[in-house]
Amino acid sequence: MKSLERNSFEEQTRLVPRYVAGDLSRSERAEFEAWLVSSPELAFEVEMERRLRRGIASAARRGWIKRQAPVDRSRERRWQFAIAASAVLSVGIVMSLAIPNGESTVAPGKRLFAAAGEQRMASTRTVRLGSVRGSGGMPDVSVSLTDAPGELVIEPDVVVLTCADGAIELECAGGSAPQTPQYAEYEMDLVKRHGATLSWRSSRQAPVGRTQLSFTLRNPASYDAGDYDLIVRGHSPDNSEVVARFWLRVSAQ
């Protein structure tokens, strides 16, 4: 535990949202909890954080929160790009209709292939999950049994990069940024909360491009309706640890 200075207290206060969300590492959590014991002030912060999360989720459920479309500059840029692409596509279509073509009809086989491809696209749903989980009371992923995709691809952003010696630092020796995934392999479990039963376990995989993981849950409609934990576990030769947990809800409707 660092010295009991005001600066350190403020550092710990900044960790309150991550502590309540369960996103601190073990060492961070141990230090934070030592602070928590020494400071009733911090305990109040934690309590209010919890209340704030729950209150916002509850107010949203009751329809009391007015949402405004966020001003997202990247989205604006995407819109501009989409408009430009649409214009180019429209010109292309008009030109293809206007210019006579001896083979203007698509061969039946090709059409069938395209349709199958679209079907495959439609039956796969990809979900990207940030390392910071959604607010309490709201599942991170929801799947309806009546409209379930054939495959649910889950891409959790949970790989922590470390220095070559395994240290978790912002900056490694020599000033370089951390480059090594904390664990060599990762796997995902689907655990049904009611009864705490393991419903599915993925094969282990190494992160692609250092940080990208992708787990494919086939036929999610075959699972019972209910709440599940998606537990991501990291494995190294001498250690394994749960690195993230998300909430999946399979609903009947």
Place this chain on the structure above:
Amino acid sequence: MSALSAEEIEQIVAAALTGDRAAESRMLAALRPGVLAVLRFGAFHRWIDQEDLTQETLHIVVERVRARTIDDPRKVFAFAAATARNLALNAARKMLRQQTVVDSDLVDELAQNLEMEQSDLPDSDDRHLAQAVSELLEELPTERDRQMLIRFYLDGIDKQQLCRDLGLSPKHFDRVLMRARSRLRTIIERRAPHLALFPRVVSILVPVAMSFTFWVRHFGSW
């Protein structure tokens, strides 16, 4: 809320470590809110009796302090936090094993990682809380701060992303969250004081009652 700062609590613990029994009693009262917070919010609260484990934790802490095996007050804080977590983990493991879960790894993972919402909040309290938060959101000075809170807590957008999207500095982000928590506390204490963890009046009574209970239970007299 206790008026004691972390520095004052450190001094009290330092005095307790020298064998000062009066300081020991004050130490127990001062550590209690934090130990309770670890047990309430350290992902175990559905599985354990927090009050019982708080007592047990403090009992172990006071024994260790008397044994003089810890010489630094800051180590007492760390020891108390680790003791609370270990006791909670053991209690949660025991509870889960009684539910005939056979995969021992899974038991450990669930015990360490399950963070469930309290289910014992009545609907009227849940409504009070929702009203308090709605009031808080309406009071915020700018729409940007409002959207920041909603997107952070409701959509789970992370801090860095939000700062980028809304053009905020990380310091401003932290300030808005701290003010929001502080303001929420004021609103809750006005609208539904029983929802605050330690309302101001109770915060005076609880340490006194707790010290009394502890002394009578463990030493036979006040």
